[in-house]
Amino acid sequence: MFRPDPSSPISPTEQLVRRHRLHPLELLPWLAVIGTYFLLxxxxxxxxxxxxxxxxxxxLDLILGYAGIITLGHAAFFGVGAYTAGIYAIHVTGEPLSGLVVATVAAGIIGLISGLIILRTHGLTLLMLTLAIVFLIQETANKAGFITGGADGLQGISMQQIFGQFRFDMFGRTAYVYSAIVLFLVWLFARLLVHSPFGRSLTGIRENITRMHAIGTPVRRRLVTIYAISAALAGLAGALLTQTTQFVGLSVLSFERSGEIVIMLVLGGIGRLYGAFIGAAVFMIAKDELAKADPVFWYFWIGMLLVLVVMFARGGILGLIDQALSWVRRKS
Amino acid sequence: MTPALQTVGLKKSFGALPVANDINFSLVPGARYALIGPNGAGKTTFINLITGRLAPSAGQILLGGEDITRMPQAGRVKRGLGRTFQINTLFKGLSVLENVVMAVSEHHGKAADMFRYAGSHRGLVEEAYSLLERLRLGADALLPVKELPYGKQRLVEIAIALGLKPSVLLLDEPAAGVPSTETEIILSVIEQLPGDIAVLIIEHDMELVFRFAKKITVLVQGAVLVEGTPAEIAADARVREVYLGERDHG
Structure with a gap:
């Protein structure tokens, strides 16, 4: 996170101009991704x-953390991407890359349309509308069983090899590398986006919307734009899940999934790009371990963790690390 | 000469309560005018009508001769209408420099750019910084706004507005809430505003108004009571009664 340093000899202009430069710590998640492949x-x-x-x-971080749009319906776009990828694989072709593109675009369009409608509102009304959208889409998928498989889920998805070369193997190697590369590309894009003037203006909208109107920002257009982009990327994630597991069920569109993703982000730290990495990893690994120990009771511990983070570490795990680092710096 | 800003028969009611009643007002290019009036006279409503935060019930607003009555806020700003707020309306968590860069980027139409790093628009950052230096805020450029004393935060309000290169600048009580020891800095900044900007100042502080304004409009109960030079206003019996008189009691 950019923290301007008034005591630094580097001029203020220069500090702002350099802020997007890659910090070595930003490579840490990628070392972990590569390390996991070889070591685990x-x-x-x-x-x-x-x-x-x-x-x-x-x-989610793009809209929740940067633009300040609070949503409990983000699974709607994840689900649209997941189903689109599944339906595309069954009815058009099992070629994965074009499937990703189609699913991303489909989720983006749904995001654009729903964003145009619901982003006229804010606060509690907006929160309720995001919920309404996820319920509407889930119920539609449930009823449209002839194409979605309804409550049984979409079965019989078979994926072709990536580039006609790499088969999705039973050890999940291809799936892992495939997901990692897609995530890497999205990370590059998201990083550019949040450091772009557009991304800065989203922060402005989050910080003070009245001021943004007064400097001539077309606020709603910006919000709808980032909402559609975020929806498209959520759809891309959903499509990856479909392609790597070769199954889609109604749970991809559930309110629980919408809530869980917010929990993951809050756990990691919102509005800082890397909160998503740490939050999702901690949540998923904790879930895996805890569910092994007790398949029913594990949610209790997730709840406990969330209570602790919200009460004692408002910036999430990354916020906690930040505080620890600045404490160490003060001591030395 | 086309007025920089003009309102014709501007009206606004909240239900049955008229808060702007047939206001005809005009601001010439480069003007130094003030708008005064007792509490609840409708000064802030008038500003909100001009900037587009409120829609008028009737009447017209012209900016440089162009009808902007139905135009959204953003469009008015793009056409040269800048404002400051009575209560600081800043990006408190961001540095002073970032606050101004936000306005400068928007003014230059670069704020929607999502495929380049903000840092690659070096010119915008430099422009914002030189603006801060002009307002003697250069040394505070990297401080988060919330750590500045209130008086300096008021200057950031003005810096943001100037970053938009306005042709008309509305200053809504620029010295409100500032301790008297710091008002002088704000006054001198206002006095040094570029001469080509038409400035309308809404203010309670009579000393500031009489020092700054070449022409004063007195607003009472949503209507223009009288307009004139500071000397005329000071001598006007009606003004004394409704405004200065009230001040003596209050």
């Missing part, structure tokens, strides 16, 4: 799930 080959299927949830959380 038995965990690659879980690893892919984690990468997909990171992507989903990252898409």
């Amino acid at each position: 080959p038995g965990y690659l299927p879980l690893g892919s799930q984690v990468l997909i949830m990171i992507l989903f959380a990252l898409s």
